[in-house]
Amino acid sequence: MLDCTPKGPVDTHKTGTINPIKTCQPLGAMYAALGIHGCLPHSHGSQGCCAYHRMALTRHFRDPAMASSSSFTEGASVFGGAGNLKTSIKNVFAIYNPDIIAVHTTCLSETIGDDLPTIIKQSEIPEGKYVIHANTPSYHGSHITGFSNMCKGIVSYLAESDGNPKKEQLNIFPGFVNPGDMREVQRIVTEMGIPSIMYPDTTDVMDSPLLKTYEMYPSGGAKIEDIRDSGNSKLTLALGAWSSAEAAAILQDKCGVPGVPLKLPIGVKATDALIMAVKDGFGVDVPASLEIERGQVIDTMIDTHFHYQGKTVAVFGDPDLVIALTEFLITLGMIPKYVITGTNGKNFEKIINEMLEEAGIEGSKVKAEGDLFDLHEWIKEESVDLLMGNSHGKYIARAEDIPLVRVGFPISDRAVHPLMPVTGYRGCLRLIEMISNTLLDRRDRDAADEDYELVL
Amino acid sequence: MTVTDLNVDDMMTPYPNKVLKNRKKHIVAKTDGAASCPQIEANTRTVPGIISQRGCCYAGCKGVVVGPIKDMITITHGPIGCGYYSWGTRRNKARADDRTPPEHIFSAMCFSTDMQESDIVFGGEKKLAKMIDEVVEIFHPRAINICSTCPIGLIGDDLGAVSKAAEEKHGIPIIHYNCEGYKGVSQSAGHHIANNQIMEKMVGTGTDGPAGDRVINILGEYNIGGDGWEIERILEDIGYTVNSILTGDSAYANIKNLHSANLNLVQCHRSINYIAEMMETKYGIPWLKVNFIGVEATIATLRDVAQCFGDEDLIAQTEVVIERELAAITPELERYRSICKGKTAFTFVGGSRSHHYQYLLKDLGMEVVVAGYEFAHRDDYEGRDVIPTIKSDADSKNIPELHLEADPDMYEEPNLHLNMSKEKYDELVEAGHFATYDGMYPDMVDGGVMIDDPNHYETEELIEIFHPDLIFSGIRDKYISHKMGVPSKQLHSYDYSGPYAGFRGSIIFAKDVANALSTPAWQMITPPWDKTETEGGD
Numbered sequence: 001m002l003d004c005t006p007k008g009p010v011d012t013h014k015t016g017t018i019n020p021i022k023t024c025q026p027l028g029a030m031y032a033a034l035g036i037h038g039c040l041p042h043s044h045g046s047q048g049c050c051a052y053h054r055m056a057l058t059r060h061f062r063d064p065a066m067a068s069s070s071s072f073t074e075g076a077s078v079f080g081g082a083g084n085l086k087t088s089i090k091n092v093f094a095i096y097n098p099d100i101i102a103v104h105t106t107c108l109s110e111t112i113g114d115d116l117p118t119i120i121k122q123s124e125i126p127e128g129k130y131v132i133h134a135n136t137p138s139y140h141g142s143h144i145t146g147f148s149n150m151c152k153g154i155v156s157y158l159a160e161s162d163g164n165p166k167k168e169q170l171n172i173f174p175g176f177v178n179p180g181d182m183r184e185v186q187r188i189v190t191e192m193g194i195p196s197i198m199y200p201d202t203t204d205v206m207d208s209p210l211l212k213t214y215e216m217y218p219s220g221g222a223k224i225e226d227i228r229d230s231g232n233s234k235l236t237l238a239l240g241a242w243s244s245a246e247a248a249a250i251l252q253d254k255c256g257v258p259g260v261p262l263k264l265p266i267g268v269k270a271t272d273a274l275i276m277a278v279k280d281g282f283g284v285d286v287p288a289s290l291e292i293e294r295g296q297v298i299d300t301m302i303d304t305h306f307h308y309q310g311k312t313v314a315v316f317g318d319p320d321l322v323i324a325l326t327e328f329l330i331t332l333g334m335i336p337k338y339v340i341t342g343t344n345g346k347n348f349e350k351i352i353n354e355m356l357e358e359a360g361i362e363g364s365k366v367k368a369e370g371d372l373f374d375l376h377e378w379i380k381e382e383s384v385d386l387l388m389g390n391s392h393g394k395y396i397a398r399a400e401d402i403p404l405v406r407v408g409f410p411i412s413d414r415a416v417h418p419l420m421p422v423t424g425y426r427g428c429l430r431l432i433e434m435i436s437n438t439l440l441d442r443r444d445r446d447a448a449d450e451d452y453e454l455v456l
Numbered sequence: 457m458t459v460t461d462l463n464v465d466d467m468m469t470p471y472p473n474k475v476l477k478n479r480k481k482h483i484v485a486k487t488d489g490a491a492s493c494p495q496i497e498a499n500t501r502t503v504p505g506i507i508s509q510r511g512c513c514y515a516g517c518k519g520v521v522v523g524p525i526k527d528m529i530t531i532t533h534g535p536i537g538c539g540y541y542s543w544g545t546r547r548n549k550a551r552a553d554d555r556t557p558p559e560h561i562f563s564a565m566c567f568s569t570d571m572q573e574s575d576i577v578f579g580g581e582k583k584l585a586k587m588i589d590e591v592v593e594i595f596h597p598r599a600i601n602i603c604s605t606c607p608i609g610l611i612g613d614d615l616g617a618v619s620k621a622a623e624e625k626h627g628i629p630i631i632h633y634n635c636e637g638y639k640g641v642s643q644s645a646g647h648h649i650a651n652n653q654i655m656e657k658m659v660g661t662g663t664d665g666p667a668g669d670r671v672i673n674i675l676g677e678y679n680i681g682g683d684g685w686e687i688e689r690i691l692e693d694i695g696y697t698v699n700s701i702l703t704g705d706s707a708y709a710n711i712k713n714l715h716s717a718n719l720n721l722v723q724c725h726r727s728i729n730y731i732a733e734m735m736e737t738k739y740g741i742p743w744l745k746v747n748f749i750g751v752e753a754t755i756a757t758l759r760d761v762a763q764c765f766g767d768e769d770l771i772a773q774t775e776v777v778i779e780r781e782l783a784a785i786t787p788e789l790e791r792y793r794s795i796c797k798g799k800t801a802f803t804f805v806g807g808s809r810s811h812h813y814q815y816l817l818k819d820l821g822m823e824v825v826v827a828g829y830e831f832a833h834r835d836d837y838e839g840r841d842v843i844p845t846i847k848s849d850a851d852s853k854n855i856p857e858l859h860l861e862a863d864p865d866m867y868e869e870p871n872l873h874l875n876m877s878k879e880k881y882d883e884l885v886e887a888g889h890f891a892t893y894d895g896m897y898p899d900m901v902d903g904g905v906m907i908d909d910p911n912h913y914e915t916e917e918l919i920e921i922f923h924p925d926l927i928f929s930g931i932r933d934k935y936i937s938h939k940m941g942v943p944s945k946q947l948h949s950y951d952y953s954g955p956y957a958g959f960r961g962s963i964i965f966a967k968d969v970a971n972a973l974s975t976p977a978w979q980m981i982t983p984p985w986d987k988t989e990t991e992g993g994d
Binding site: 002006010013019022024026046049051052062068069073074094096137211214373395 | 470471472475501502503504505506507508509510511512513514515531534535536537538539540541542543544545557558559560561562564565566567568569570571572573575576583586587590591593594595605606607609610611636637638639640641642643850851854912913916930931932934935936937938939940941981982
């Protein structure tokens, strides 16, 4: 496995990407759009993009990811795609009857320079229906940038302020996470007694139940009227700087709702920060139930620390996830030796390095805009005890005989993960379970007969 | 429900007039077992806005045909997405062998120039050239493929020039494919572009192909779940030498010797008939349409292949192998057949598999009532006889045709390839043995429906109308039919099972189908508190 990669250190790989830790913007935009109730995402470009994005999302979530395409052929590519988009909008409303179409561009329509706002204005949109858009050129950023851009589009088109004093309600921009994570964050906020509006919200959309009737627009997703009303909220929590901060900033500018940037609530510290932000923002007490949950996590950390403390770990994936996860791994006493993401953004390395420095961890390698080829080369120089990241890491895991804990996107070779949170205190327990048990499985596998023990 | 009750206009009520007019032509019903197939519209543009299952030209070229070549590095020239999505997502199993050691296998890797905004503005040629330099230095591949994506065609990067310069610099073949996603109307355009380049740049350049009288290539077999290996096992047991599979588990080292075969077998007609035809023109190698999916189909194919060589020992050995294999699988197949018998299915797949699997399902006592292709041409439904009557349109004219002539040094009459007299060969040709394909229509059941470029809306309607017991499709449809209470198996990826080809494959398929039909959860959908007293289960 990966025998073709070089044996010694390589400094030749500088151009392009080998085994990427990112994909293109439209995938993220499609995922964000699926988090609006009654929305059909629409890919403005040739149909292969739409097919690919639906495939990637469906494989991760094991649920339908519906979307339509402008189906460009050569003619549209030369003469512009306005006709294709107008025809698409007409056909989509007639045949699939969504409440809203969320159009995103592809590198094709971006390169020919289709002017989406103008085309949308010239289109026939039935009364009471919406068409929104986001520019998502694939040659800039990653799927996380695309998610962020669609979130910005949702705010720009839909959020409104009626100018009255703000309501005692909270907006949550959850970041590019699984429905299970979104549900967990909603539960925590509900537990604190605060009404909230989350968008995008893919709960009950990308983890919908099997009830023997297929609904093209499942019951979940943020309702348009709630998104509109988010302009009247008292506070916005933007979870994950890469995926949510810009949308929160736009909402602040447009409707005067203050936005608080937070990490994704993965790990004890980041979950604490979420709870403190709600407490401070609304002047409520933290309920005993959450304190108990937190205490259970701390208890578990004490009980299990010897399984993982001092072990080295390589973390790869999307920046918001990797930042929060790295913080948690440090609090577990683990050593994040290699931390790498594919999405650009100069703050990534700074944030991680500060965390490592504060924890007194030296000799780690950190890279934004890296790839799995880079990570593999580092590992060949000096290995780690554990890999944490998406399914693409399994090839390195096998080549170098390192256990892999799957977290992030995409996870295409394991099941149930979209429903199971890694956020909140419950997410902490799940991560500790996965990390501990993976390392214990490895210990059992490697143990000599005389060292194979019943109690660990 | 039979198709006589199917009113296409009723089914398509929400369609705007233009869409209805367009889509009606893509649906053909077989009503009275007529020998000839009514004309079906195929290989034309998808209606914008329709949720089609089609992909793009790049997906056909890189994803299907050239990506699986295990000892070549394939660089996707473009932004990151296209390379990413076609990375490890089609199951082209590949392994090391005598010619290709593990350090020459690149199939688990993804290479992309990862174009950024400045590359789009200033052009990506320099970046591509630099990446080629780097991968040659790091990986030392035997040859490199360069596949272009949508923006490359728009900004006008000259891949031919970059490839030529790099080829001279590094001394290895660097083959480029102008397979921008918007070309043509589906993946099919990409197959054609890939076929042309493989034929022009690879085939015929090798001098170390296997010697013998029974050397064959298996064209259009992608080794999903190891199908190619099962086919190879059977053929080698009979006494054939498999030169190369194209392109499942294939190597550049073998493809360049494709011309040293005595016979070409064509499994997926749609993706690869171009190469079969071109090799016949250039080298005189005859080709035979085969199908290794299904027990009876495999047996018929093996007998057909043996007839091609007309050698009595070979014909006898074929029967020995058939008998041995049948004895090994029959009891188990019968067991699964008892679960599957009488059930109905839909098959929706890209290329020939919607047809091929009808044979295997027949073996299990199942009937395909609706079958569709994502990217077929008319001949895949109606048979090759219609090819001369197919008018080329603007979209097909954009795909270059490669016009080849007989190679002055390497051409040999087809009968000589098969060690056969001209008379005997002509007899076989007369009997319709070589270079023919009747398409899917003759194998459809009476009352069955063929649907070209099936889309989401129509699929949902057809499920409501026909209530099939099982749907074979791709990942994007799979969970939709699950939500409707209809089991679904992926025929693109086999749900990560397989092989499904040949004798042993048929058992694995039968088990998977039986499990899909009988998994206990289907009986548990309605919760007990929602069940009326008269209702037993689902």
